Each structure stands twice: as structure tokens, then as C-alpha cells.
Amino acid sequence: MRTDICERLGIEYPIFAFTPSEKVAAAVSRAGGLGVLGCVRFNDTEELEETLSWLDDNTDGKPYGVDVVMPMKIPTEGKAVDLKAMIPEEHISFVERTLQKLGVPPLPEGEGREGVLGWLHSVARSHVDVALNHRPVLIANALGSPPVDVIEQAHDAGVLVAALAGAAKHAASHVANGVDIIVAQGYEAGGHTGEIASMVLTPEIVDAVGPDVPVLGAGGIGCGRQVAASLALGAQGVWTGSIWLTAAEYDLSQGTGIRDALLRAGSGDTVRTRVYTGKPARLLKTKWTDAWEAEDAPTPLPMPLQNLLVADAHNRMNSGDDPDTISMPAGQIVGRTNEVRPVEQIMAELVSEYEETVARLEKIRG
Amino acid sequence: MRTDICERLGIEYPIFAFTPSEKVAAAVSRAGGLGVLGCVRFNDTEELEETLSWLDDNTDGKPYGVDVVMPMKIPTEGKAVDLKAMIPEEHISFVERTLQKLGVPPLPEGEGREGVLGWLHSVARSHVDVALNHRPVLIANALGSPPVDVIEQAHDAGVLVAALAGAAKHAASHVANGVDIIVAQGYEAGGHTGEIASMVLTPEIVDAVGPDVPVLGAGGIGCGRQVAASLALGAQGVWTGSIWLTAAEYDLSQGTGIRDALLRAGSGDTVRTRVYTGKPARLLKTKWTDAWEAEDAPTPLPMPLQNLLVADAHNRMNSGDDPDTISMPAGQIVGRTNEVRPVEQIMAELVSEYEETVARLEKIRG
Structure with missing residues (x-):
């Protein structure tokens, strides 16, 4: 399973895993996807510094990304x-x-x-500064285009910028601002999300930004059939999140409440x-x-x-x-997500079910 | 593009077109899909009788279906x-x-x-009675399982029964009632719809009803990439509606307001x-x-x-x-849907874009 974005980022599979857990991010990157560490939880830049150093050391030299939460317009500060x-x-x-x-x-x-202070513009900006001292290949922004100077800062460091979009017009405006990759965030996605479902949103954004801008499908992706569906819709890769919250490597929960709630939901x-x-x-x-x-x-x-x-x-x-x-x-x-499984197993199933699905579609084509 | 449901219904492509227009339904059936006539607008059973006779005569002997609106539990009457x-x-x-x-x-x-009286149980039941005097191959119910005696009435006439479902547990219960085909109606669909988007709902229903029950993906299907996505998710076919409202053959609107609104939306x-x-x-x-x-x-x-x-x-x-x-x-x-096009052209593009999409996925598989 290879698309152009794999070449550009040096990854094996176009499977992006957004996660607040560096353990999960590292395991995804090691398994051939791109682990993307959510930075919003880091109030303390030193803690982020240490965590990224840990990632540098625990990804077998494979690429990873970071995710910040930065509104384009600077809000109340x-x-x-x-x-x-x-x-x-x-x-x-x-x-x-x-x-x-x-x-x-x-x-x-x-x-x-x-x-959590990561929602503050100044704090998100410090996350970018810290990250660029490490070796991320991607900075993603969960609230759309980051400010243009942040995009330039990333580009100067050779790092691509991704931005989430819940509507085609937002995606087009991100591209105009210099964003490299659009994450088409469907209604069914966790976290910040719009009202258009992935089935409609993904091809609409793909058509709006044209063939030179890679689009990642986000929202509703948890098995290989869904990976195939998202790529069928024109995405170059998939952006996943919720399915990693119950990965065996996830260790951020203090009690058992969160995991139990996720498993039974x-x-x-x-x-x-x-x-x-x-x-x-x-x-x-x-x-x-x-x-x-x-x-x-x-x-x-x-x-x-x-x-x-x-x-x-x-x-x-x-x-x-x-x-x-x-x-x-x-x-x-x-x-x-009804059981706790290691990242490697989840990744392997995404890839093998994708392959089975394409074989089935090929047979239907006749 | 052929799946098992094509054999069972005697159609060329697993593309189902729900439409209140007999002109559109006939054109879809002639083009190799299954036109499904929405009956809810017929207060007068004689008008439905005439319309179905027209369908019998204008589908080149190809199959068609009908759609009624019948709650399982008999409501205020x-x-x-x-x-x-x-x-x-x-x-x-x-x-x-x-x-x-x-x-x-x-x-x-x-x-x-x-x-419109078609929402009334007694009227919907008369629609079924009238339809079974003609040659539909499918009776679909927009509100889930029809009453069990209606399902038996259809089966006795050799007609399959489809029911819409917006959640996996509803789909399972439809099957237990004797329904043959499930239409997985995603959040993004027009008309009555639930809260789960197609990307998540379709495979969930496919897994819930098992391999012997055909599932049709509904909600968000308007181009061949979306047909491929829905089949990737495990559907045996797609159930489309909105895209036919601006077909050239659609002639139910009296003024231009509806068509203009659809084209610009x-x-x-x-x-x-x-x-x-x-x-x-x-x-x-x-x-x-x-x-x-x-x-x-x-x-x-x-x-x-x-x-x-x-x-x-x-x-x-x-x-x-x-x-x-x-x-x-x-x-x-x-x-x-931004322009008025003939049914035959819409159908041809759905099929050819499906084929292109599968070829692209095959290439990504490598």
C-alpha cells in the first residue's frame, strides 16, 4: 500500500496516527506508518522537549510528526x-x-x-519552536491553517505542514496559505469536527485542491475496508486517531475509566x-x-x-x-475498538484488510 | 461491476435509484441499475396503478422496485x-x-x-397491494421492517424486501423479521436518517448481519469513487437518491424553485x-x-x-x-449535482469512475 505521500515522507504505509501518547506514536512509526504526537497536553515545554528526545531515540530512525492546536487568527491571549x-x-x-x-x-x-494551555496561541507556538529542534517530518494543525510565518518556519526547516479541514473552501484557503497536506476531517471524526461526513467531504476536498495537494481522509477509519474506502474517495492516506486510544502501548490514563468507556462504547x-x-x-x-x-x-x-x-x-x-x-x-x-491490542497488530490488520478489500473490488469489477 | 445481488435481481449493475419519478426509475432500470419508485406521494391507488402499468411498459422488460413508508408498529390511524x-x-x-x-x-x-397520506399505515399497505399486481422485484421500506405479514405477502409473490437501517441493531432486527436486504442509511443521506455516518455504519451493518444478507450503502453516494468506497466497506451495492433529483428525466416539479435550489446547493x-x-x-x-x-x-x-x-x-x-x-x-x-444530465449519462459515469477507482487502488496495493 504505497502512495506518493509515502515517498515524500519516507514512510512505508500512508497511515497517519494522531495520538497524545509518545509510546503509541513511536510504535506506529516503527510499524511503517507515521506516528503524530499531539502536543496540546504539554503545558511545560521542557516536558515536550524530553518527550521528543525520547521519540528521536525510539523510532528506529523512522519518521514521525507532531500536532499542535493553533488558530489562524490569534485569539484572546x-x-x-x-x-x-x-x-x-x-x-x-x-x-x-x-x-x-x-x-x-x-x-x-x-x-x-x-x-491545558496548549489551546493558547503562545503555547502552541512554543510547541512548534521545540519540535523544530528535533526531527519531525510533519507539523499538523488541528484548527486549520497555522499563521503564515509558522508555515514558513516549518518549511525553512524542511518540515511539511498539514492542516485539518471540515469543508472544501477551508481546504482551498489552507493551500493558499502554504499548507502542504490537507486532512479532510469528516463529521464522524473525534475531536474538532464539522458537519460533512467523510463519504462526501473527502472527494469534495480532493477535487477542490487538485491533484498536487495530498489529502488524508479522517473520520471513521478503523479497519482496512475503511482505509480502502478513503483511498477510493481520492485520499492519498488516512488520518486515524480514536483506534489508538485502546492500543496496548497507550499509557496516559491514570484510572481505568477512560479505557473501559472506550472499549464498551x-x-x-x-x-x-x-x-x-x-x-x-x-x-x-x-x-x-x-x-x-x-x-x-x-x-x-x-x-x-x-x-x-x-x-x-x-x-x-x-x-x-x-x-x-x-x-x-x-x-x-x-x-x-472492543479490545486492547498492540499497535503492530492493529497496523498489520489495516494493511492486510486493505489488500483483501482491493482484491474483492477487483473481482467485482470483473 | 457485478455482485451477487445483481444475479438475484437480474440487474446489470448494483446501483439502486430511489426516486419519486417513474420517468427516472424507468431510465435507471433501462440503463442496467434498479429504479425504485417512491410510492409515498400516491394518495390515490388508481394513480399508482396507472404509474406502475406505465413502468411495466417502459422498462424494456428490465426489473424495477417500489418503496413504501410503513412503520413496523401501527401508529395513530x-x-x-x-x-x-x-x-x-x-x-x-x-x-x-x-x-x-x-x-x-x-x-x-x-x-x-x-x-400526503402515504405516511398512513393503511395507505402504505394499499401501495403494497397495488404493487404486487405488477412486476416489481423489490419492495423497500423507508422506515425499517414492514410488518411481518407484509414481508410474507411479498415473499409469496416472489418479491424481495429491503429495509432501511441507521444502526446495526436495527439491521439485525430487520433480518430477524424476514427482511432480505438491508439499506445502510448513513447520517449524510437525504430523507429519514440516523446519526452514524456511512463510513462507520456500512461495515458495522455488514458485520452485524453476516455474509448471507446483502447490504446496500446509502448516504453520500453520487460518483464512482463513492460507489467504490461503499463496496470497499462491504456493501453489495449502493442505494442512491439525491443525485436523481436533477436528472433530465425528472418532471415532478411544477415551478423551477426546487431544481434551482438543488443545483446551487x-x-x-x-x-x-x-x-x-x-x-x-x-x-x-x-x-x-x-x-x-x-x-x-x-x-x-x-x-x-x-x-x-x-x-x-x-x-x-x-x-x-x-x-x-x-x-x-x-x-x-x-x-x-450542479447540472441537469440524462440518467444514462449519470449511470455511465458511475460505472466508469468505479472502474478507474479500482484500477487506482490496485496500483496503490502494488
């Missing part, structure tokens, strides 16, 4: 403490009331930490909501997301305030063992 | 006049107010007709709403659907009351020339 002052009292008391109602225990002594157990960051993102449907749909719930705040509001609550819920009260981005493909 | 008494005054005045606000003219003298110009029938269905987004999203709008009524409430309004809007004020089911694939 400032230190966490200033921003927190902008959060209405009504929202704070709703979060506290909800945690109490759901019986979420406080964090264990000494385990508190500040909210069906494709109908997700919801697209502004609860996580202030922009629409697909999450597992839990008692927490249900609470935000209730009549007494306030309207979520704009980015970056909403995540600052809920970050502590997420830490408290996600460090526990209760799968009913977690906050976790996941796509509809979560219905397909 | 009665004559239009009894049901209309159940519609709240608030809803009636909202519809009138909205039509006035949008400047929708009254119907031309003598063109009024009663609401992008993939983002649809909305999933309960406005049309009381159950979630995807429609073109227009000033009419916007009005129902406004703060002063009432909650849509349950089926069959909602369609009785709005049927006159739909007739008034759809007979006019204003593409901003129409009410029309359409899927996200509407972004791909």
Missing part, C-alpha cells in the same frame, strides 16, 4: 490567571454542582495541575458538542456530556475559556475508574 | 380529517405566519390537494430536522427550515401529524420559483 477571571460565576458553579451530582471524587493529594455513543473547548468537537457520550445538554446547563464559553473552565473537572473525572463520568474526544469508530 | 383535528392551533398559526413572512404565494386556482446546505414528517430527516436548508429553528417556532409534531400540518405549505412553496422557500429532502451529496 494571556496567562491562565487573567483568562480565568473572564469565566462567569454561573459556569463555575454549574461545573461544581455537576461534579458533586455525579459523585466525582477530588484528585488524589498532590495530583492537581493547571488547565458503540458507534452511537458519541456526541458533537462545544463542551470540551468551545468549538464543536466529538466526545464520548457520558453523564458529563449529558449534564451539559440538560435544561439548567449554561451555554459553553468560547475557546480558550471553555477548556480552562472544565480542565480541572476533566482531570478529576479522567483519573478515576468510572466510565460513566469521563470527558474524552473519540470518533464514531470507537464502536470498533 | 384515521382519515385525514380526524387527524387534522389533533393538530394544535399554535402550529397551524406558525405555519401560516411563516408562509406570509416568506412571501409564499397561494397555489394557483384548482391546484390544491390534500396532504453545496454539501453544507442541508439540515437534519423533524420538520418534514416528525422523524429526523435531512432536507435542503432553506428559509423554511431556518424558520423552524427560530426561537418562536413550535416543536414539530409526531408522525403522521407533522406532514399533514405542513403538506399544504410544501405544495405552495414547491410549486413556486423561489429556491429560498422550498421543502425538499436531499442528502449532503447535493453538493455534487
Whole structure:
């Protein structure tokens, strides 16, 4: 399974794995795909520095990428403490009331930490600076085009830039800004996502950006039949995320709640909501997301305030063992992850099922 | 392009075209697919009788199907006049107010007709009775399993039964009821639809019903790449709808509003709403659907009351020339129908692009 993007990035299979876990990213790269480390969780650039050094050392010299969260337009900026002052009292008391109602225990002594700051422009920019001291082959931006100077900074370092798009017009504008690769993020995807489903979105973006711009299909990809479908739609590769959250190598969860919730969830157990960051993102449907749909719930705040509001609550819920009260981005493909498996096995099955599928299509063609 | 379902139904290509237009249905069947006539618009069984006789005579002896709208559980029943008494005054005045606000003219003298009654169980059952006097090879039900005695009635006549499903568990239950073919109706589809996108839904249903039950992929299918994607996902064929609404043979529109709206709409110009029938269905987004999203709008009524409430309004809007004020089911694939083309040409392109796509996938496999 080889497309042009494999040559450009020096990878064996056009399978891109977005993951916050460096262990998973490294294993995907070693298995011939491209592990792409999500950087948004790193408030501390030194921790990112160390993690990327670890990746450098543990990918058998194979390529990897990084993913940042950087709006094109610089949003409200400032230190966490200033921003927190902008959060209405009504929202704070709703979060506290909800945690109490759901019986979420406080964090264990000494385990508190500040909210995720990676949503802040200045922090995302520092992620790029740190990454470029290492050897990523790709910087992806989860919120579309990064600012043009960041694209130039990456290009000067010989690094390609990918940007997520949920509509053809956004993809065209990313390309005009200098983005090299478009990730066509369908409605069914986890995390930030638009309303057009992959079946329609992928060929629409492929047609909009033309044959010289590689498009990766994202949203709903978890088995080799789906890889084949995405490539049939014109993608040069697939961008996967949710299927790696239950990989054996994934070790970011403190409690068992998240993994249990992911393993048991069906494709109908997700919801697209502004609860996580202030922009629409697909999450597992839990008692927490249900609470935000209730009549007494306030309207979520704009980015970056909403995540600052809920970050502590997420830490408290996600460090526990209760799968009913977690906050976790996941796509509809979560219905397909029903057991913990090593990355190498998941990769091998994606590739072999792709091959079987193409043989079947060939037979249908007659 | 041949799968097992082609043998079973005696068709050349596994391309199913749902359409309310007998002209389009006949042209699809003549071109080697299966035209499936939507019966819900026939209040008068004699009109359906005549239309099916016309189909018998104009399909060059090739097979065709019919589509009815029949809930498994028999809902509130009665004559239009009894049901209309159940519609709240608030809803009636909202519809009138909205039509006035949008400047929708009254119907031309003598063109009024009663609401669509095909949603009524008794009427849908009469559609089946009439159809079985003709030579359909397939009866499809847009609302899942028909009642078991209707399935038996079809089987006794040697006619296969298909049912739409938006979730794997519904598909499994349809099969348990005796349904022969499942139409996996993805989120992106026009008309009644669920929340799971085709990329995830199709293989999930294929796996749930097993290899002996043919699955047709529906939602987002409008070009040969999408046909290949759907077959890659495990479907034995594709179920298409929206792409035929702008076929040259389509002649049901009185004014130019509907066609203009379909031709100009992008993939983002649809909305999933309960406005049309009381159950979630995807429609073109227009000033009419916007009005129902406004703060002063009432909650849509349950089926069959909602369609009785709005049927006159739909007739008034759809007979006019204003593409901003129409009410029309359409899927996200509407972004791909930008010109009026004959059925034969659309069919030929679906087939040839499928073949090109498989050749490309074969090359990627290496």
C-alpha cells in the first residue's frame, strides 16, 4: 500500500496516527506508518522537549510528526490567571454542582495541575519552536491553517505542514496559505469536527485542491475496508486517531475509566458538542456530556475559556475508574475498538484488510 | 461491476435509484441499475396503478422496485380529517405566519390537494397491494421492517424486501423479521436518517448481519469513487437518491424553485430536522427550515401529524420559483449535482469512475 505521500515522507504505509501518547506514536512509526504526537497536553515545554528526545531515540530512525492546536487568527491571549477571571460565576458553579451530582471524587493529594494551555496561541507556538529542534517530518494543525510565518518556519526547516479541514473552501484557503497536506476531517471524526461526513467531504476536498495537494481522509477509519474506502474517495492516506486510544502501548490514563468507556462504547455513543473547548468537537457520550445538554446547563464559553473552565473537572473525572463520568474526544469508530491490542497488530490488520478489500473490488469489477 | 445481488435481481449493475419519478426509475432500470419508485406521494391507488402499468411498459422488460413508508408498529390511524383535528392551533398559526413572512404565494386556482397520506399505515399497505399486481422485484421500506405479514405477502409473490437501517441493531432486527436486504442509511443521506455516518455504519451493518444478507450503502453516494468506497466497506451495492433529483428525466416539479435550489446547493446546505414528517430527516436548508429553528417556532409534531400540518405549505412553496422557500429532502451529496444530465449519462459515469477507482487502488496495493 504505497502512495506518493509515502515517498515524500519516507514512510512505508500512508497511515497517519494522531495520538497524545509518545509510546503509541513511536510504535506506529516503527510499524511503517507515521506516528503524530499531539502536543496540546504539554503545558511545560521542557516536558515536550524530553518527550521528543525520547521519540528521536525510539523510532528506529523512522519518521514521525507532531500536532499542535493553533488558530489562524490569534485569539484572546494571556496567562491562565487573567483568562480565568473572564469565566462567569454561573459556569463555575454549574461545573461544581455537576461534579458533586455525579459523585466525582477530588484528585488524589498532590495530583492537581493547571488547565491545558496548549489551546493558547503562545503555547502552541512554543510547541512548534521545540519540535523544530528535533526531527519531525510533519507539523499538523488541528484548527486549520497555522499563521503564515509558522508555515514558513516549518518549511525553512524542511518540515511539511498539514492542516485539518471540515469543508472544501477551508481546504482551498489552507493551500493558499502554504499548507502542504490537507486532512479532510469528516463529521464522524473525534475531536474538532464539522458537519460533512467523510463519504462526501473527502472527494469534495480532493477535487477542490487538485491533484498536487495530498489529502488524508479522517473520520471513521478503523479497519482496512475503511482505509480502502478513503483511498477510493481520492485520499492519498488516512488520518486515524480514536483506534489508538485502546492500543496496548497507550499509557496516559491514570484510572481505568477512560479505557473501559472506550472499549464498551458503540458507534452511537458519541456526541458533537462545544463542551470540551468551545468549538464543536466529538466526545464520548457520558453523564458529563449529558449534564451539559440538560435544561439548567449554561451555554459553553468560547475557546480558550471553555477548556480552562472544565480542565480541572476533566482531570478529576479522567483519573478515576468510572466510565460513566469521563470527558474524552473519540470518533464514531470507537464502536470498533472492543479490545486492547498492540499497535503492530492493529497496523498489520489495516494493511492486510486493505489488500483483501482491493482484491474483492477487483473481482467485482470483473 | 457485478455482485451477487445483481444475479438475484437480474440487474446489470448494483446501483439502486430511489426516486419519486417513474420517468427516472424507468431510465435507471433501462440503463442496467434498479429504479425504485417512491410510492409515498400516491394518495390515490388508481394513480399508482396507472404509474406502475406505465413502468411495466417502459422498462424494456428490465426489473424495477417500489418503496413504501410503513412503520413496523401501527401508529395513530384515521382519515385525514380526524387527524387534522389533533393538530394544535399554535402550529397551524406558525405555519401560516411563516408562509406570509416568506412571501409564499397561494397555489394557483384548482391546484390544491390534500396532504400526503402515504405516511398512513393503511395507505402504505394499499401501495403494497397495488404493487404486487405488477412486476416489481423489490419492495423497500423507508422506515425499517414492514410488518411481518407484509414481508410474507411479498415473499409469496416472489418479491424481495429491503429495509432501511441507521444502526446495526436495527439491521439485525430487520433480518430477524424476514427482511432480505438491508439499506445502510448513513447520517449524510437525504430523507429519514440516523446519526452514524456511512463510513462507520456500512461495515458495522455488514458485520452485524453476516455474509448471507446483502447490504446496500446509502448516504453520500453520487460518483464512482463513492460507489467504490461503499463496496470497499462491504456493501453489495449502493442505494442512491439525491443525485436523481436533477436528472433530465425528472418532471415532478411544477415551478423551477426546487431544481434551482438543488443545483446551487453545496454539501453544507442541508439540515437534519423533524420538520418534514416528525422523524429526523435531512432536507435542503432553506428559509423554511431556518424558520423552524427560530426561537418562536413550535416543536414539530409526531408522525403522521407533522406532514399533514405542513403538506399544504410544501405544495405552495414547491410549486413556486423561489429556491429560498422550498421543502425538499436531499442528502449532503447535493453538493455534487450542479447540472441537469440524462440518467444514462449519470449511470455511465458511475460505472466508469468505479472502474478507474479500482484500477487506482490496485496500483496503490502494488
